[in-house]
Amino acid sequence: MDSQETYQQLCTYVRESALLSSAASVLEWEEQTYMPPAAGEYRAEQLSLLATLTHERETAPQMGEWLDTLSGSDLATDTTQPASAVIRELRRSYDRQTKLSKELVAALARATSRGQQVWTEARKENDFAKFAPYLAEIIKLKREEADAVGYDDCRYDALLDDYEPHATAAEVGPVLKSLGEALVPIVAAIGDSTHQPNTEILDRDYPIDVQTAFGEAAAKQMGFDFRSGRIDVTAHPFCTTLGPHDVRLTTRFDKSDIRPGFLSILHEAGHGLYEQGLPSEEFGLPSAHSVSLGIHESQSRMWEILVGLSRPFWNHFYPKLQAAFPQSLAETPLDDFYFAMNESKPSLIRVEADEATYNLHILIRFELEMALLADELEVDALPAAWNEKYEQYLGITPPSDALGVMQDVHWSAGLVGYFPTYALGNLYAAQFFAQARQDLGDLDAQIGRGEFAPLLDWLRTNIHQHGQRYTAAELVERITGQPLSSDALLRHLKDKFGGLYRL
Ligand code: ZN
DSSP states (O other), rough: OOOHOOOOOHHHHHHHHHHOOOHHHHHHHHHHTTTOOGGGHHHHHHHHHHHHHHHHHHTHHHHHHHHHHHHSHHHHHHHTTTTHHHHHHHHHHHHHHHHHHHHHHHHHHHHHHHHHHHHHHHHHHHHHHHHHHHHHHHHHHHHHHEEEEEOSOHHHHHHHHHHTOOOOHHHHHHHHHHHHHHHHHHHHHHHOSSSSOOOOGGSOOOOOOHHHHHHHHHHHHHHOOGGGEEEOSSSSEEEEEEETTEEEEOOOBTTTBBBHHHHHHHHHHHHHHHHHHHOOGTTSSSSOOOOOHHHHHHHHHHHIIIITTTTHHHHHHHHHHHHHHHHHHHOOOHHHHHHHOOOOOOOOGGGGGGTTTTHHHHHHHHHHHHHHHHSSSSGGGGGHHHHHHHHHSSSSSOOTTTTTTSSSSSGGGGGOOHHHHHHHHHHHHHHHHHHHHHHHOOOHHHHHHTHHHHHHHHHHHTTTTTTTSSSSHHHHHHHHHHHOSHHHHHHHHHHHHHHHHOO
16 A cells, blocks of 8 residues: 555544544533533543543554655655645644553553542632642642653653643743843833723623623624624633644623723634634645644634734724624723723733733743752742742732642643643744734734734734644744744833833
8 A cells, every 4th residue: 555545544533533532622612501410420421532532542552654655755744745744743643642551541540530520629719728639639649640651851841742742841931031130120111101991991780791792892893703603602711623623712801890801802703713724635644734722822812912902902992892782982082991901010810911911921831840840849839939939020929829829720630731722823923924024014003993804814824723733832923933932022021011001
């Protein structure tokens, strides 16, 4: 059999696996949105069976044989061919999955399922000691996972690779560190400024049905295709893809503040636009898959922050917003509204942090994870180390572990090595956006007219259509001519907050 035939067989098989895993995605989406509570137990059984079947297919010896057959072929070695990236990524995930023993996978599933339950209770009771043994077990298993997967330089790389393929701590760490060092004085200067926004503007009456219509209209104007997607409400916003023409977004609303609902819609629609821009005819293959979580987050953060919290955006949308909420905003000038939307101050909770302080929350988690995995920090010492870093980077000390070290679900769910992808998203977004501005000439004027098609076309051409053809590092280099760097993000933050806070 020639390698072309083998490749076709492999692709057919992988796309059948995607049919199975996307069926699980439908059930998971429905669980979060509409499922009645009593249905939970059976739903868990359905999902568990589907996960087992998918895992069996993804680790089947036949997969390994096909990949071995292809490994020396032109299809794999000629990197100008799209097939080579498909083979590279299938090999990467096959190797990763087959290196983990059944016992380790089962132990991790047990530890994280129990870990999340205990975390929920312990956070409510502000009792870290209750959570600590479970977290210690999870960290121990994650160390084992990293050792089983293997790495060249440090253990952390093996875990990071699961979320940010081909990235390493040696590449990401110094960029995060330099970003953090530059942010600390900026954040301090913002805090010291005598010019501060009036945030009472955002604590008024914003009826939820009006917010829903306004947010959906904005997503549509950005280019989100509602024939191939929809928006629903959940406790925690997310974006999930159920099939080649089916992208689901969720949001949550606060009736006295438009920020959570509106900004979540922009954020999730940014993820959704990426998913809708991947080549649908290759759904299920790496060629129709996002590059990495960092690149995915670059799309959501670009639309949410660089577009949605920009002055040109509100030049266009603010009159419409005033018309939608006349009682709350008719008398409020755009300058005041815009400043309030962009309030920056050190805060305890990552998910509520503004764009200037956000990456410091990530740097703290990254440094703690590195220390935990390298056996330099024990779980019992984690709350003290956490609080020390919050003081060092943000100048605040959490009043409780519930508002400190236990605020995020990630570690209890075994998501160690995941946090850097949030900061990578912000870094890549700034680098891409600076390049788009150069390439498109009058990007700000386009946004100011509510015209988003040129930016979306630019993203489709440069990023979306390629699927996983390029790694994140290759993509940023290809598009901007530069490696990953904190320069573009820092330039953006200094310009924007320097102006707002008159620094
Ligand atoms: Zn996101």
